[in-house]
């Protein structure tokens with residue numbers, strides 16, 4: 342199948358291809374017209390032979406004889422094969438071929454076949470409880486490969502995450518660490534939304550004070566006086582993070598009173614969060630995985646946290 346941006350490309354491919362084939366056929370036809378001379382006789386000098394005029398080593402002459410018949414036959418077969426192929430399969434610009442073959446269709450057929458072959462393998466994971474899956478080394482082997490191929494680029498091959506990508510190998514959860522919550526995170530994806538809050542907090546000093554207050558929640562404030570001034574301003578944050586800063590898993594607002602940070606626990610990182618807001622996106626995997634694959638992945642993810 343072709344996705345040309347302009348119809349010009351269709352002709353740019355079709356015309357030279359067909360002209361090329363026609364040119365080959367014409368060459369074969371005209372060259373095949375004259376008969377081959379007898380090389381033995383011509384060496385003896387009994388008959389005049391058409392020569393290309395090229396001579397090497399004094400008497401080695403290049404004769405202009407037509408191609409052997411079997412060779413011509415091969416050319417004719419190639420031309421017929423080429424034309425037949427171009428009629429059946431897509432190859433001439435945007436002409437789709439009359440067999441209805443497409444590379445997308447071929448890929449989909451292969452995927453469907455693989456899914457069908459794997460179905461019995463996954464079927465036994467469909468109804469299994471999460472602890473039973475975690476205890477099954479074969480199931481966890483499959484889950485680990487799924488994780489490494491599909492999740493590790495964001496969450497790390499050990500699941501420990503990085504700035505903006507949550508650590509899945511601890512017991513701290515943005516959206517909850519129950520099987521239902523983890524399955525929902527993977528299936529539907531997540532998008533934590535913290536709007537820019539500087540204007541709601543007030544002046545730059547107010548923001549600095551709130552930063553100190555946030556640090557004080559996990560016992561890390563460097564300026565306690567500033568932190569106590571910030572406490573009053575935290576009211577605008579409490580709607581999402583809770584009055585005590587313990588967070589809210591329903592909207593993925595992180596717990597600010599622990600020592601786990603999604604975006605870093607430095608003064609600069611926290612100020613940046615308040616001034617610019619944050620919006621981490623976990624893509625939905627609904628269309629990519631079957632429900633048993635998502636169960637396997639959830640069991641694997643939950644297992645990483647339990648082994649801490």
Ligand code: HEC
Nearest residue numbers: 491492495507514515516517526531532533593621622623
């Ligand atoms: C493109 C990057 C990306 C990929 C790929 C990705 N994730 Fe995520 N994931 C995130 C981000 C970012 C978040 C946090 C979302 C937020 O801040 O609200 C997240 C959140 C999660 C959570 C919720 C964590 C919590 O603390 O509640 C789970 C569980 C999770 N991912 C599992 C997976 C699994 C399993 C896969 C592979 C199938 C995966 N992720 C693939 C970026 C990704």
Ligand code: HEC
Nearest residue numbers: 533534535538578581593594595602603604605619620621
């Ligand atoms: C509308 C709800 C909402 C409000 C209001 C809000 N936050 Fe947030 N906050 C969130 C969400 C959701 C996240 C996680 C963003 C993500 O997943 O990318 C977050 C993330 C953070 C983080 C990063 C935590 C980490 O682990 O790195 C800090 C710090 C923070 N908020 C502080 C504040 C402060 C201070 C205020 C008040 C000035 C505030 N937030 C107001 C929803 C909110």
